[in-house]
Amino acid sequence: MNVEVAGVTRRFGRTKAVAGVDLAAGPGVLGLLGPNGAGKTSLLRMLATVIPPSSGTLRLLGRDPRGYAQRKQVRRRLGYLPQSLGYYPGFTVAEFVEYFALLKEMPPGRVPGAVAAAVERVDLGDKARARLRTLSGGMLRRAGIAQAIVNDPDLLLLDEPTAGLDPEQRVAFRTLLRDMGQRATVIVSTHLVEDVGAACSQVALMDAGRIVFHGTPDELTARAEGTDAAGDAPLERGYSAVLAAARHAATTGTPA
Amino acid sequence: MTTATAPVTAPRAWRVSSAAGPARLLRIELRRSPMLWLLPVLAVLFYVSTYRPAMDNPPFWNIRSGTIQSHTMLVFAPLLAGAGAWVGSRDGRRGLADLVGVTAVPRWAGQVASWAAAAIWAEALYLAGVAVVYGVTAHQGAWGGPLWWPVTVGAATVAASCAVGFAAGARLPGRFTAGLAALVVFLALAGGAFAIQDNATYAQIWPLNVQGPFPPDSYGIFYPYLPDLAIAQVMFLAGLAAVALGVLGLPAGAGGRWLRAAAAAVTVAGLAAAGTAVGLAGTARVEPHGIVIPALHDAASDRATPYTPACSHGAVPVCLQPAYRAYLPEVTAALGPLLGQLAGLPGAPARVTQVVVTTVTSARENGIGFGGPVISGRPPVLYLPLSGLTLPGEGNAPAAQFTANLTGQDGTAIVNDLVGLPSGAPAGTGVTGVNFELGPRHAAQFAIANALDRVLNLTGPWSVPSGAHPPGRSSGAGTGGNGAAASGSGALAGSGAGARSGAGAGGGAAPSAAQQQAAVDRFATLSAAARHAWLVIHLAALRAGRVTLSEIP
Numbered sequence: 007m008n009v010e011v012a013g014v015t016r017r018f019g020r021t022k023a024v025a026g027v028d029l030a031a032g033p034g035v036l037g038l039l040g041p042n043g044a045g046k047t048s049l050l051r052m053l054a055t056v057i058p059p060s061s062g063t064l065r066l067l068g069r070d071p072r073g074y075a076q077r078k079q080v081r082r083r084l085g086y087l088p089q090s091l092g093y094y095p096g097f098t099v100a101e102f103v104e105y106f107a108l109l110k111e112m113p114p115g116r117v118p119g120a121v122a123a124a125v126e127r128v129d130l131g132d133k134a135r136a137r138l139r140t141l142s143g144g145m146l147r148r149a150g151i152a153q154a155i156v157n158d159p160d161l162l163l164l165d166e167p168t169a170g171l172d173p174e175q176r177v178a179f180r181t182l183l184r185d186m187g188q189r190a191t192v193i194v195s196t197h198l199v200e201d202v203g204a205a206c207s208q209v210a211l212m213d214a215g216r217i218v219f220h221g222t223p224d225e226l227t228a229r230a231e232g233t234d235a236a237g238d239a240p241l242e243r244g245y246s247a248v249l250a251a252a253r254h255a256a257t258t259g260t261p262a
Numbered sequence: 263m264t265t266a267t268a269p270v271t272a273p274r275a276w277r278v279s280s281a282a283g284p285a286r287l288l289r290i291e292l293r294r295s296p297m298l299w300l301l302p303v304l305a306v307l308f309y310v311s312t313y314r315p316a317m318d319n320p321p322f323w324n325i326r327s328g329t330i331q332s333h334t335m336l337v338f339a340p341l342l343a344g345a346g347a348w349v350g351s352r353d354g355r356r357g358l359a360d361l362v363g364v365t366a367v368p369r370w371a372g373q374v375a376s377w378a379a380a381a382i383w384a385e386a387l388y389l390a391g392v393a394v395v396y397g398v399t400a401h402q403g404a405w406g407g408p409l410w411w412p413v414t415v416g417a418a419t420v421a422a423s424c425a426v427g428f429a430a431g432a433r434l435p436g437r438f439t440a441g442l443a444a445l446v447v448f449l450a451l452a453g454g455a456f457a458i459q460d461n462a463t464y465a466q467i468w469p470l471n472v473q474g475p476f477p478p479d480s481y482g483i484f485y486p487y488l489p490d491l492a493i494a495q496v497m498f499l500a501g502l503a504a505v506a507l508g509v510l511g512l513p514a515g516a517g518g519r520w521l522r523a524a525a526a527a528v529t530v531a532g533l534a535a536a537g538t539a540v541g542l543a544g545t546a547r548v549e550p551h552g553i554v555i556p557a558l559h560d561a562a563s564d565r566a567t568p569y570t571p572a573c574s575h576g577a578v579p580v581c582l583q584p585a586y587r588a589y590l591p592e593v594t595a596a597l598g599p600l601l602g603q604l605a606g607l608p609g610a611p612a613r614v615t616q617v618v619v620t621t622v623t624s625a626r627e628n629g630i631g632f633g634g635p636v637i638s639g640r641p642p643v644l645y646l647p648l649s650g651l652t653l654p655g656e657g658n659a660p661a662a663q664f665t666a667n668l669t670g671q672d673g674t675a676i677v678n679d680l681v682g683l684p685s686g687a688p689a690g691t692g693v694t695g696v697n698f699e700l701g702p703r704h705a706a707q708f709a710i711a712n713a714l715d716r717v718l719n720l721t722g723p724w725s726v727p728s729g730a731h732p733p734g735r736s737s738g739a740g741t742g743g744n745g746a747a748a749s750g751s752g753a754l755a756g757s758g759a760g761a762r763s764g765a766g767a768g769g770g771a772a773p774s775a776a777q778q779q780a781a782v783d784r785f786a787t788l789s790a791a792a793r794h795a796w797l798v799i800h801l802a803a804l805r806a807g808r809v810t811l812s813e814i815p
Contacts, residue, residue: 051360054360054364055364056360056363056364074517074518074519075518078366078518081364081365081366082366084364086360086361086364088357088360088361090357091357091361092353092356092357092358092359092361093356093358094294094352094356094358095356096294096296097290097294101290101293101294104286104290105287105290106361106365108286108287108290108367109287109362109365109366109367109372110365110366110367111365111366111367114286117286153361
């Protein structure tokens with residue numbers, strides 16, 4: 007397993023953003039679904055080693071990221087796209103991606119080819135020399151994805167990666183996800199259940215800091231059977247049904 | 263987005279370099295550093311604050327280098343601190359802290375690369391400015407060679423300013439951090455100026471302090487430039503930069519244990535260097551040719567710089583230090599009438615030699631006094647300092663002003679010396695603040711001196727005070743031989759040897775003002791030959807105070 011999470015909790019003051027999450031994920035694409043404030047981003051930031059858990063244990067790519075040396079090894083093989091991606095306006099797309107390739111300690115000789123490949127894979131080849139300040143929001147998002155995949159990561163963490171992408175780009179991005187998932191563990195936090203249905207082999211649904219469902223998209227869809235859960239698509243109805251059941255269980259104290 | 267998984271070859275137009283990782287990182291930072299935008303501003307400021315003032319001064323290496331150190335850094339340091347803060351706060355302002363914080367390269371290393379890029383550009387511009395000023399100075403035929411210590415202090419100030427600002431920006435990212443950093447550095451420099459004027463010894467470390475209050479010709483021309491203070495300043499600034507950069511590596515997220523230990527070591531070493539430098543500055547002494555720090559001082563620097571003087575070939579040769587060669591015609595012309603009038607008199611100078619001001623007096627406010635011209639030796643030599651005089655071309659001053667100042671200040675002192683009026687001390691020891699008192703026996707000396715001043719047009723008309731005491735030649739030589747303030751910091755309280763104020767309690771009856779004026783008028787209206795003839799006979803008695811007013815023809 008590339009990701010092993012056991013009893014992980016993360017507090018911010020009195021707020022418990024992540025409350026005892028257990029999760030394991032191997033190669034493939036895992037969609038992380040949930041409403042606003044469910045704890046998806048906090049969980050992803052812990053997996054990205056941005057913040058440490060308040061309690062519980064993490065093992066990423068077979069290593070314990072609490073130690074600096076192991077954390078550094080994880081980071082070399084990690085790709086991460088934060089929810090709100092900042093950028094250096096004066097950098098070109100190629101420089102931005104190259105900059106992060108170098109920060110990820112890629113062998114310098116491999117950097118040029120890797121940058122070229124990453125930029126092409128997000129379809130920004132013709133914008134490679136454009137300054138980031140001149141790009142649209144969707145293009146910036148794609149530049150962010152390019153920096154995340156430039157080191158061909160074994161663990162790719164994407165927080166709302168399709169925000170701002172046009173439909174054509176979203177379709178292409180799902181293909182990219184499936185492709186990356188053949189070898190690496192890809193965890194995608196999203197609100198868009200259609201992305202999950204199209205690209206993910208596994209889905210985890212979070213609510214109130216806990217994972218209330220972990221299975222395949224088909225299994226999530228099946229949860230809607232026999233309920234009057236709202237939603238335009240089967241997966242949406244499954245999502246709504248699971249959330250409703252989890253919240254009912256939380257208020258009544260019964261298992262979901 | 264494409265679905266291709268095979269490696270893609272980049273179009274040739276944007277293929278990236280395969281240079282080594284850290285070098286490539288620095289290269290990207292160099293190419294995109296915000297400091298690039300500041301360079302034109304800095305270039306203009308360098309021209310206004312340094313180049314023009316430097317060119318308004320004579321082409322002396324010490325003056326030009328001192329201008330670079332003090333003028334440039336006063337303007338550059340706050341701006342560079344602000345720019346450094348802007349660069350340092352980049353990740354925080356741009357919302358990239360998370361992303362750059364989870365890369366394998368320690369955050370500290372990335373930050374040092376960003377700082378280095380900013381500092382390299384600033385240093386490049388600074389050194390380019392230095393090259394222009396020094397190049398022009400060399401082209402103007404300046405004597406000697408360029409001084410590099412002031413330039414080194416300036417370069418260290420550039421690096422330290424960037425580092426301090428960068429650290430502030432990295433630790434407190436925000437849109438106002440840059441402005442605040444610039445303001446704080448400016449206030450620190452201003453505070454240093456006040457501290458050094460208050461003679462706080464430790465404040466000598468102030469980076470804009472070139473050689474304390476010394477006139478430019480007392481270091482780097484007649485004597486070697488003393489690097490003691492500059493060494494302490496470079497130590498201080500390097501320490502400051504090390505502390506600023508080192509503290510960035512101390513937080514847990516900055517890197518691993520070894521890297522943080524290295525950052526701690528850099529911080530401690532920086533603190534030690536800065537503290538030691540301040541401590542060394544506390545031991546500094548103001549000595550005749552610069553600031554001496556005993557622990558850093560090389561005694562070999564105390565030896566005068568050998569030179570072959572540049573001399574005129576008149577009846578009374580005038581010899582100047584070769585750095586002043588360009589001013590030999592003006593000095594010769596200014597002293598010519600006076601020397602011609604005095605030629606042949608017993609004790610009159612047979613030669614004029616420029617000397618350095620060597621007097622160090624008041625410690626308070628770093629004031630130093632300058633000795634005026636002195637005639638001594640056999641055959642008599644007029645030892646003439648030129649410090650404090652506005653040289654021709656300096657600040658657009660015309661040659662006539664230099665001539666007027668030289669005759670007005672030094673000419674009267676020379677006459678005083680010749681007729682035996684107390685005029686200070688022998689050359690080389692310099693006594694300032696001469697407040698001697700005059701008695702009636704000096705009345706004849708005063709009359710002769712005043713008459714000579716009048717006929718030689720050394721000073722404007724003056725009034726002879728009357729009363730119970732002999733008059734003081736109060737105005738003409740009042741400013742003293744070299745009593746003007748020198749460049750650099752600190753106002754100088756000079757009172758030259760020519761100052762003749764007040765009246766003393768001499769013995770005997772004092773002549774009236776009318777008697778004195780009559781004697782002056784009589785002697786001044788004599789023909790030059792008659793005056794000369796009388797002086798040849800009576801000068802010795804006059805100097806001894808044995809001539810009365812009535813004996814003056």
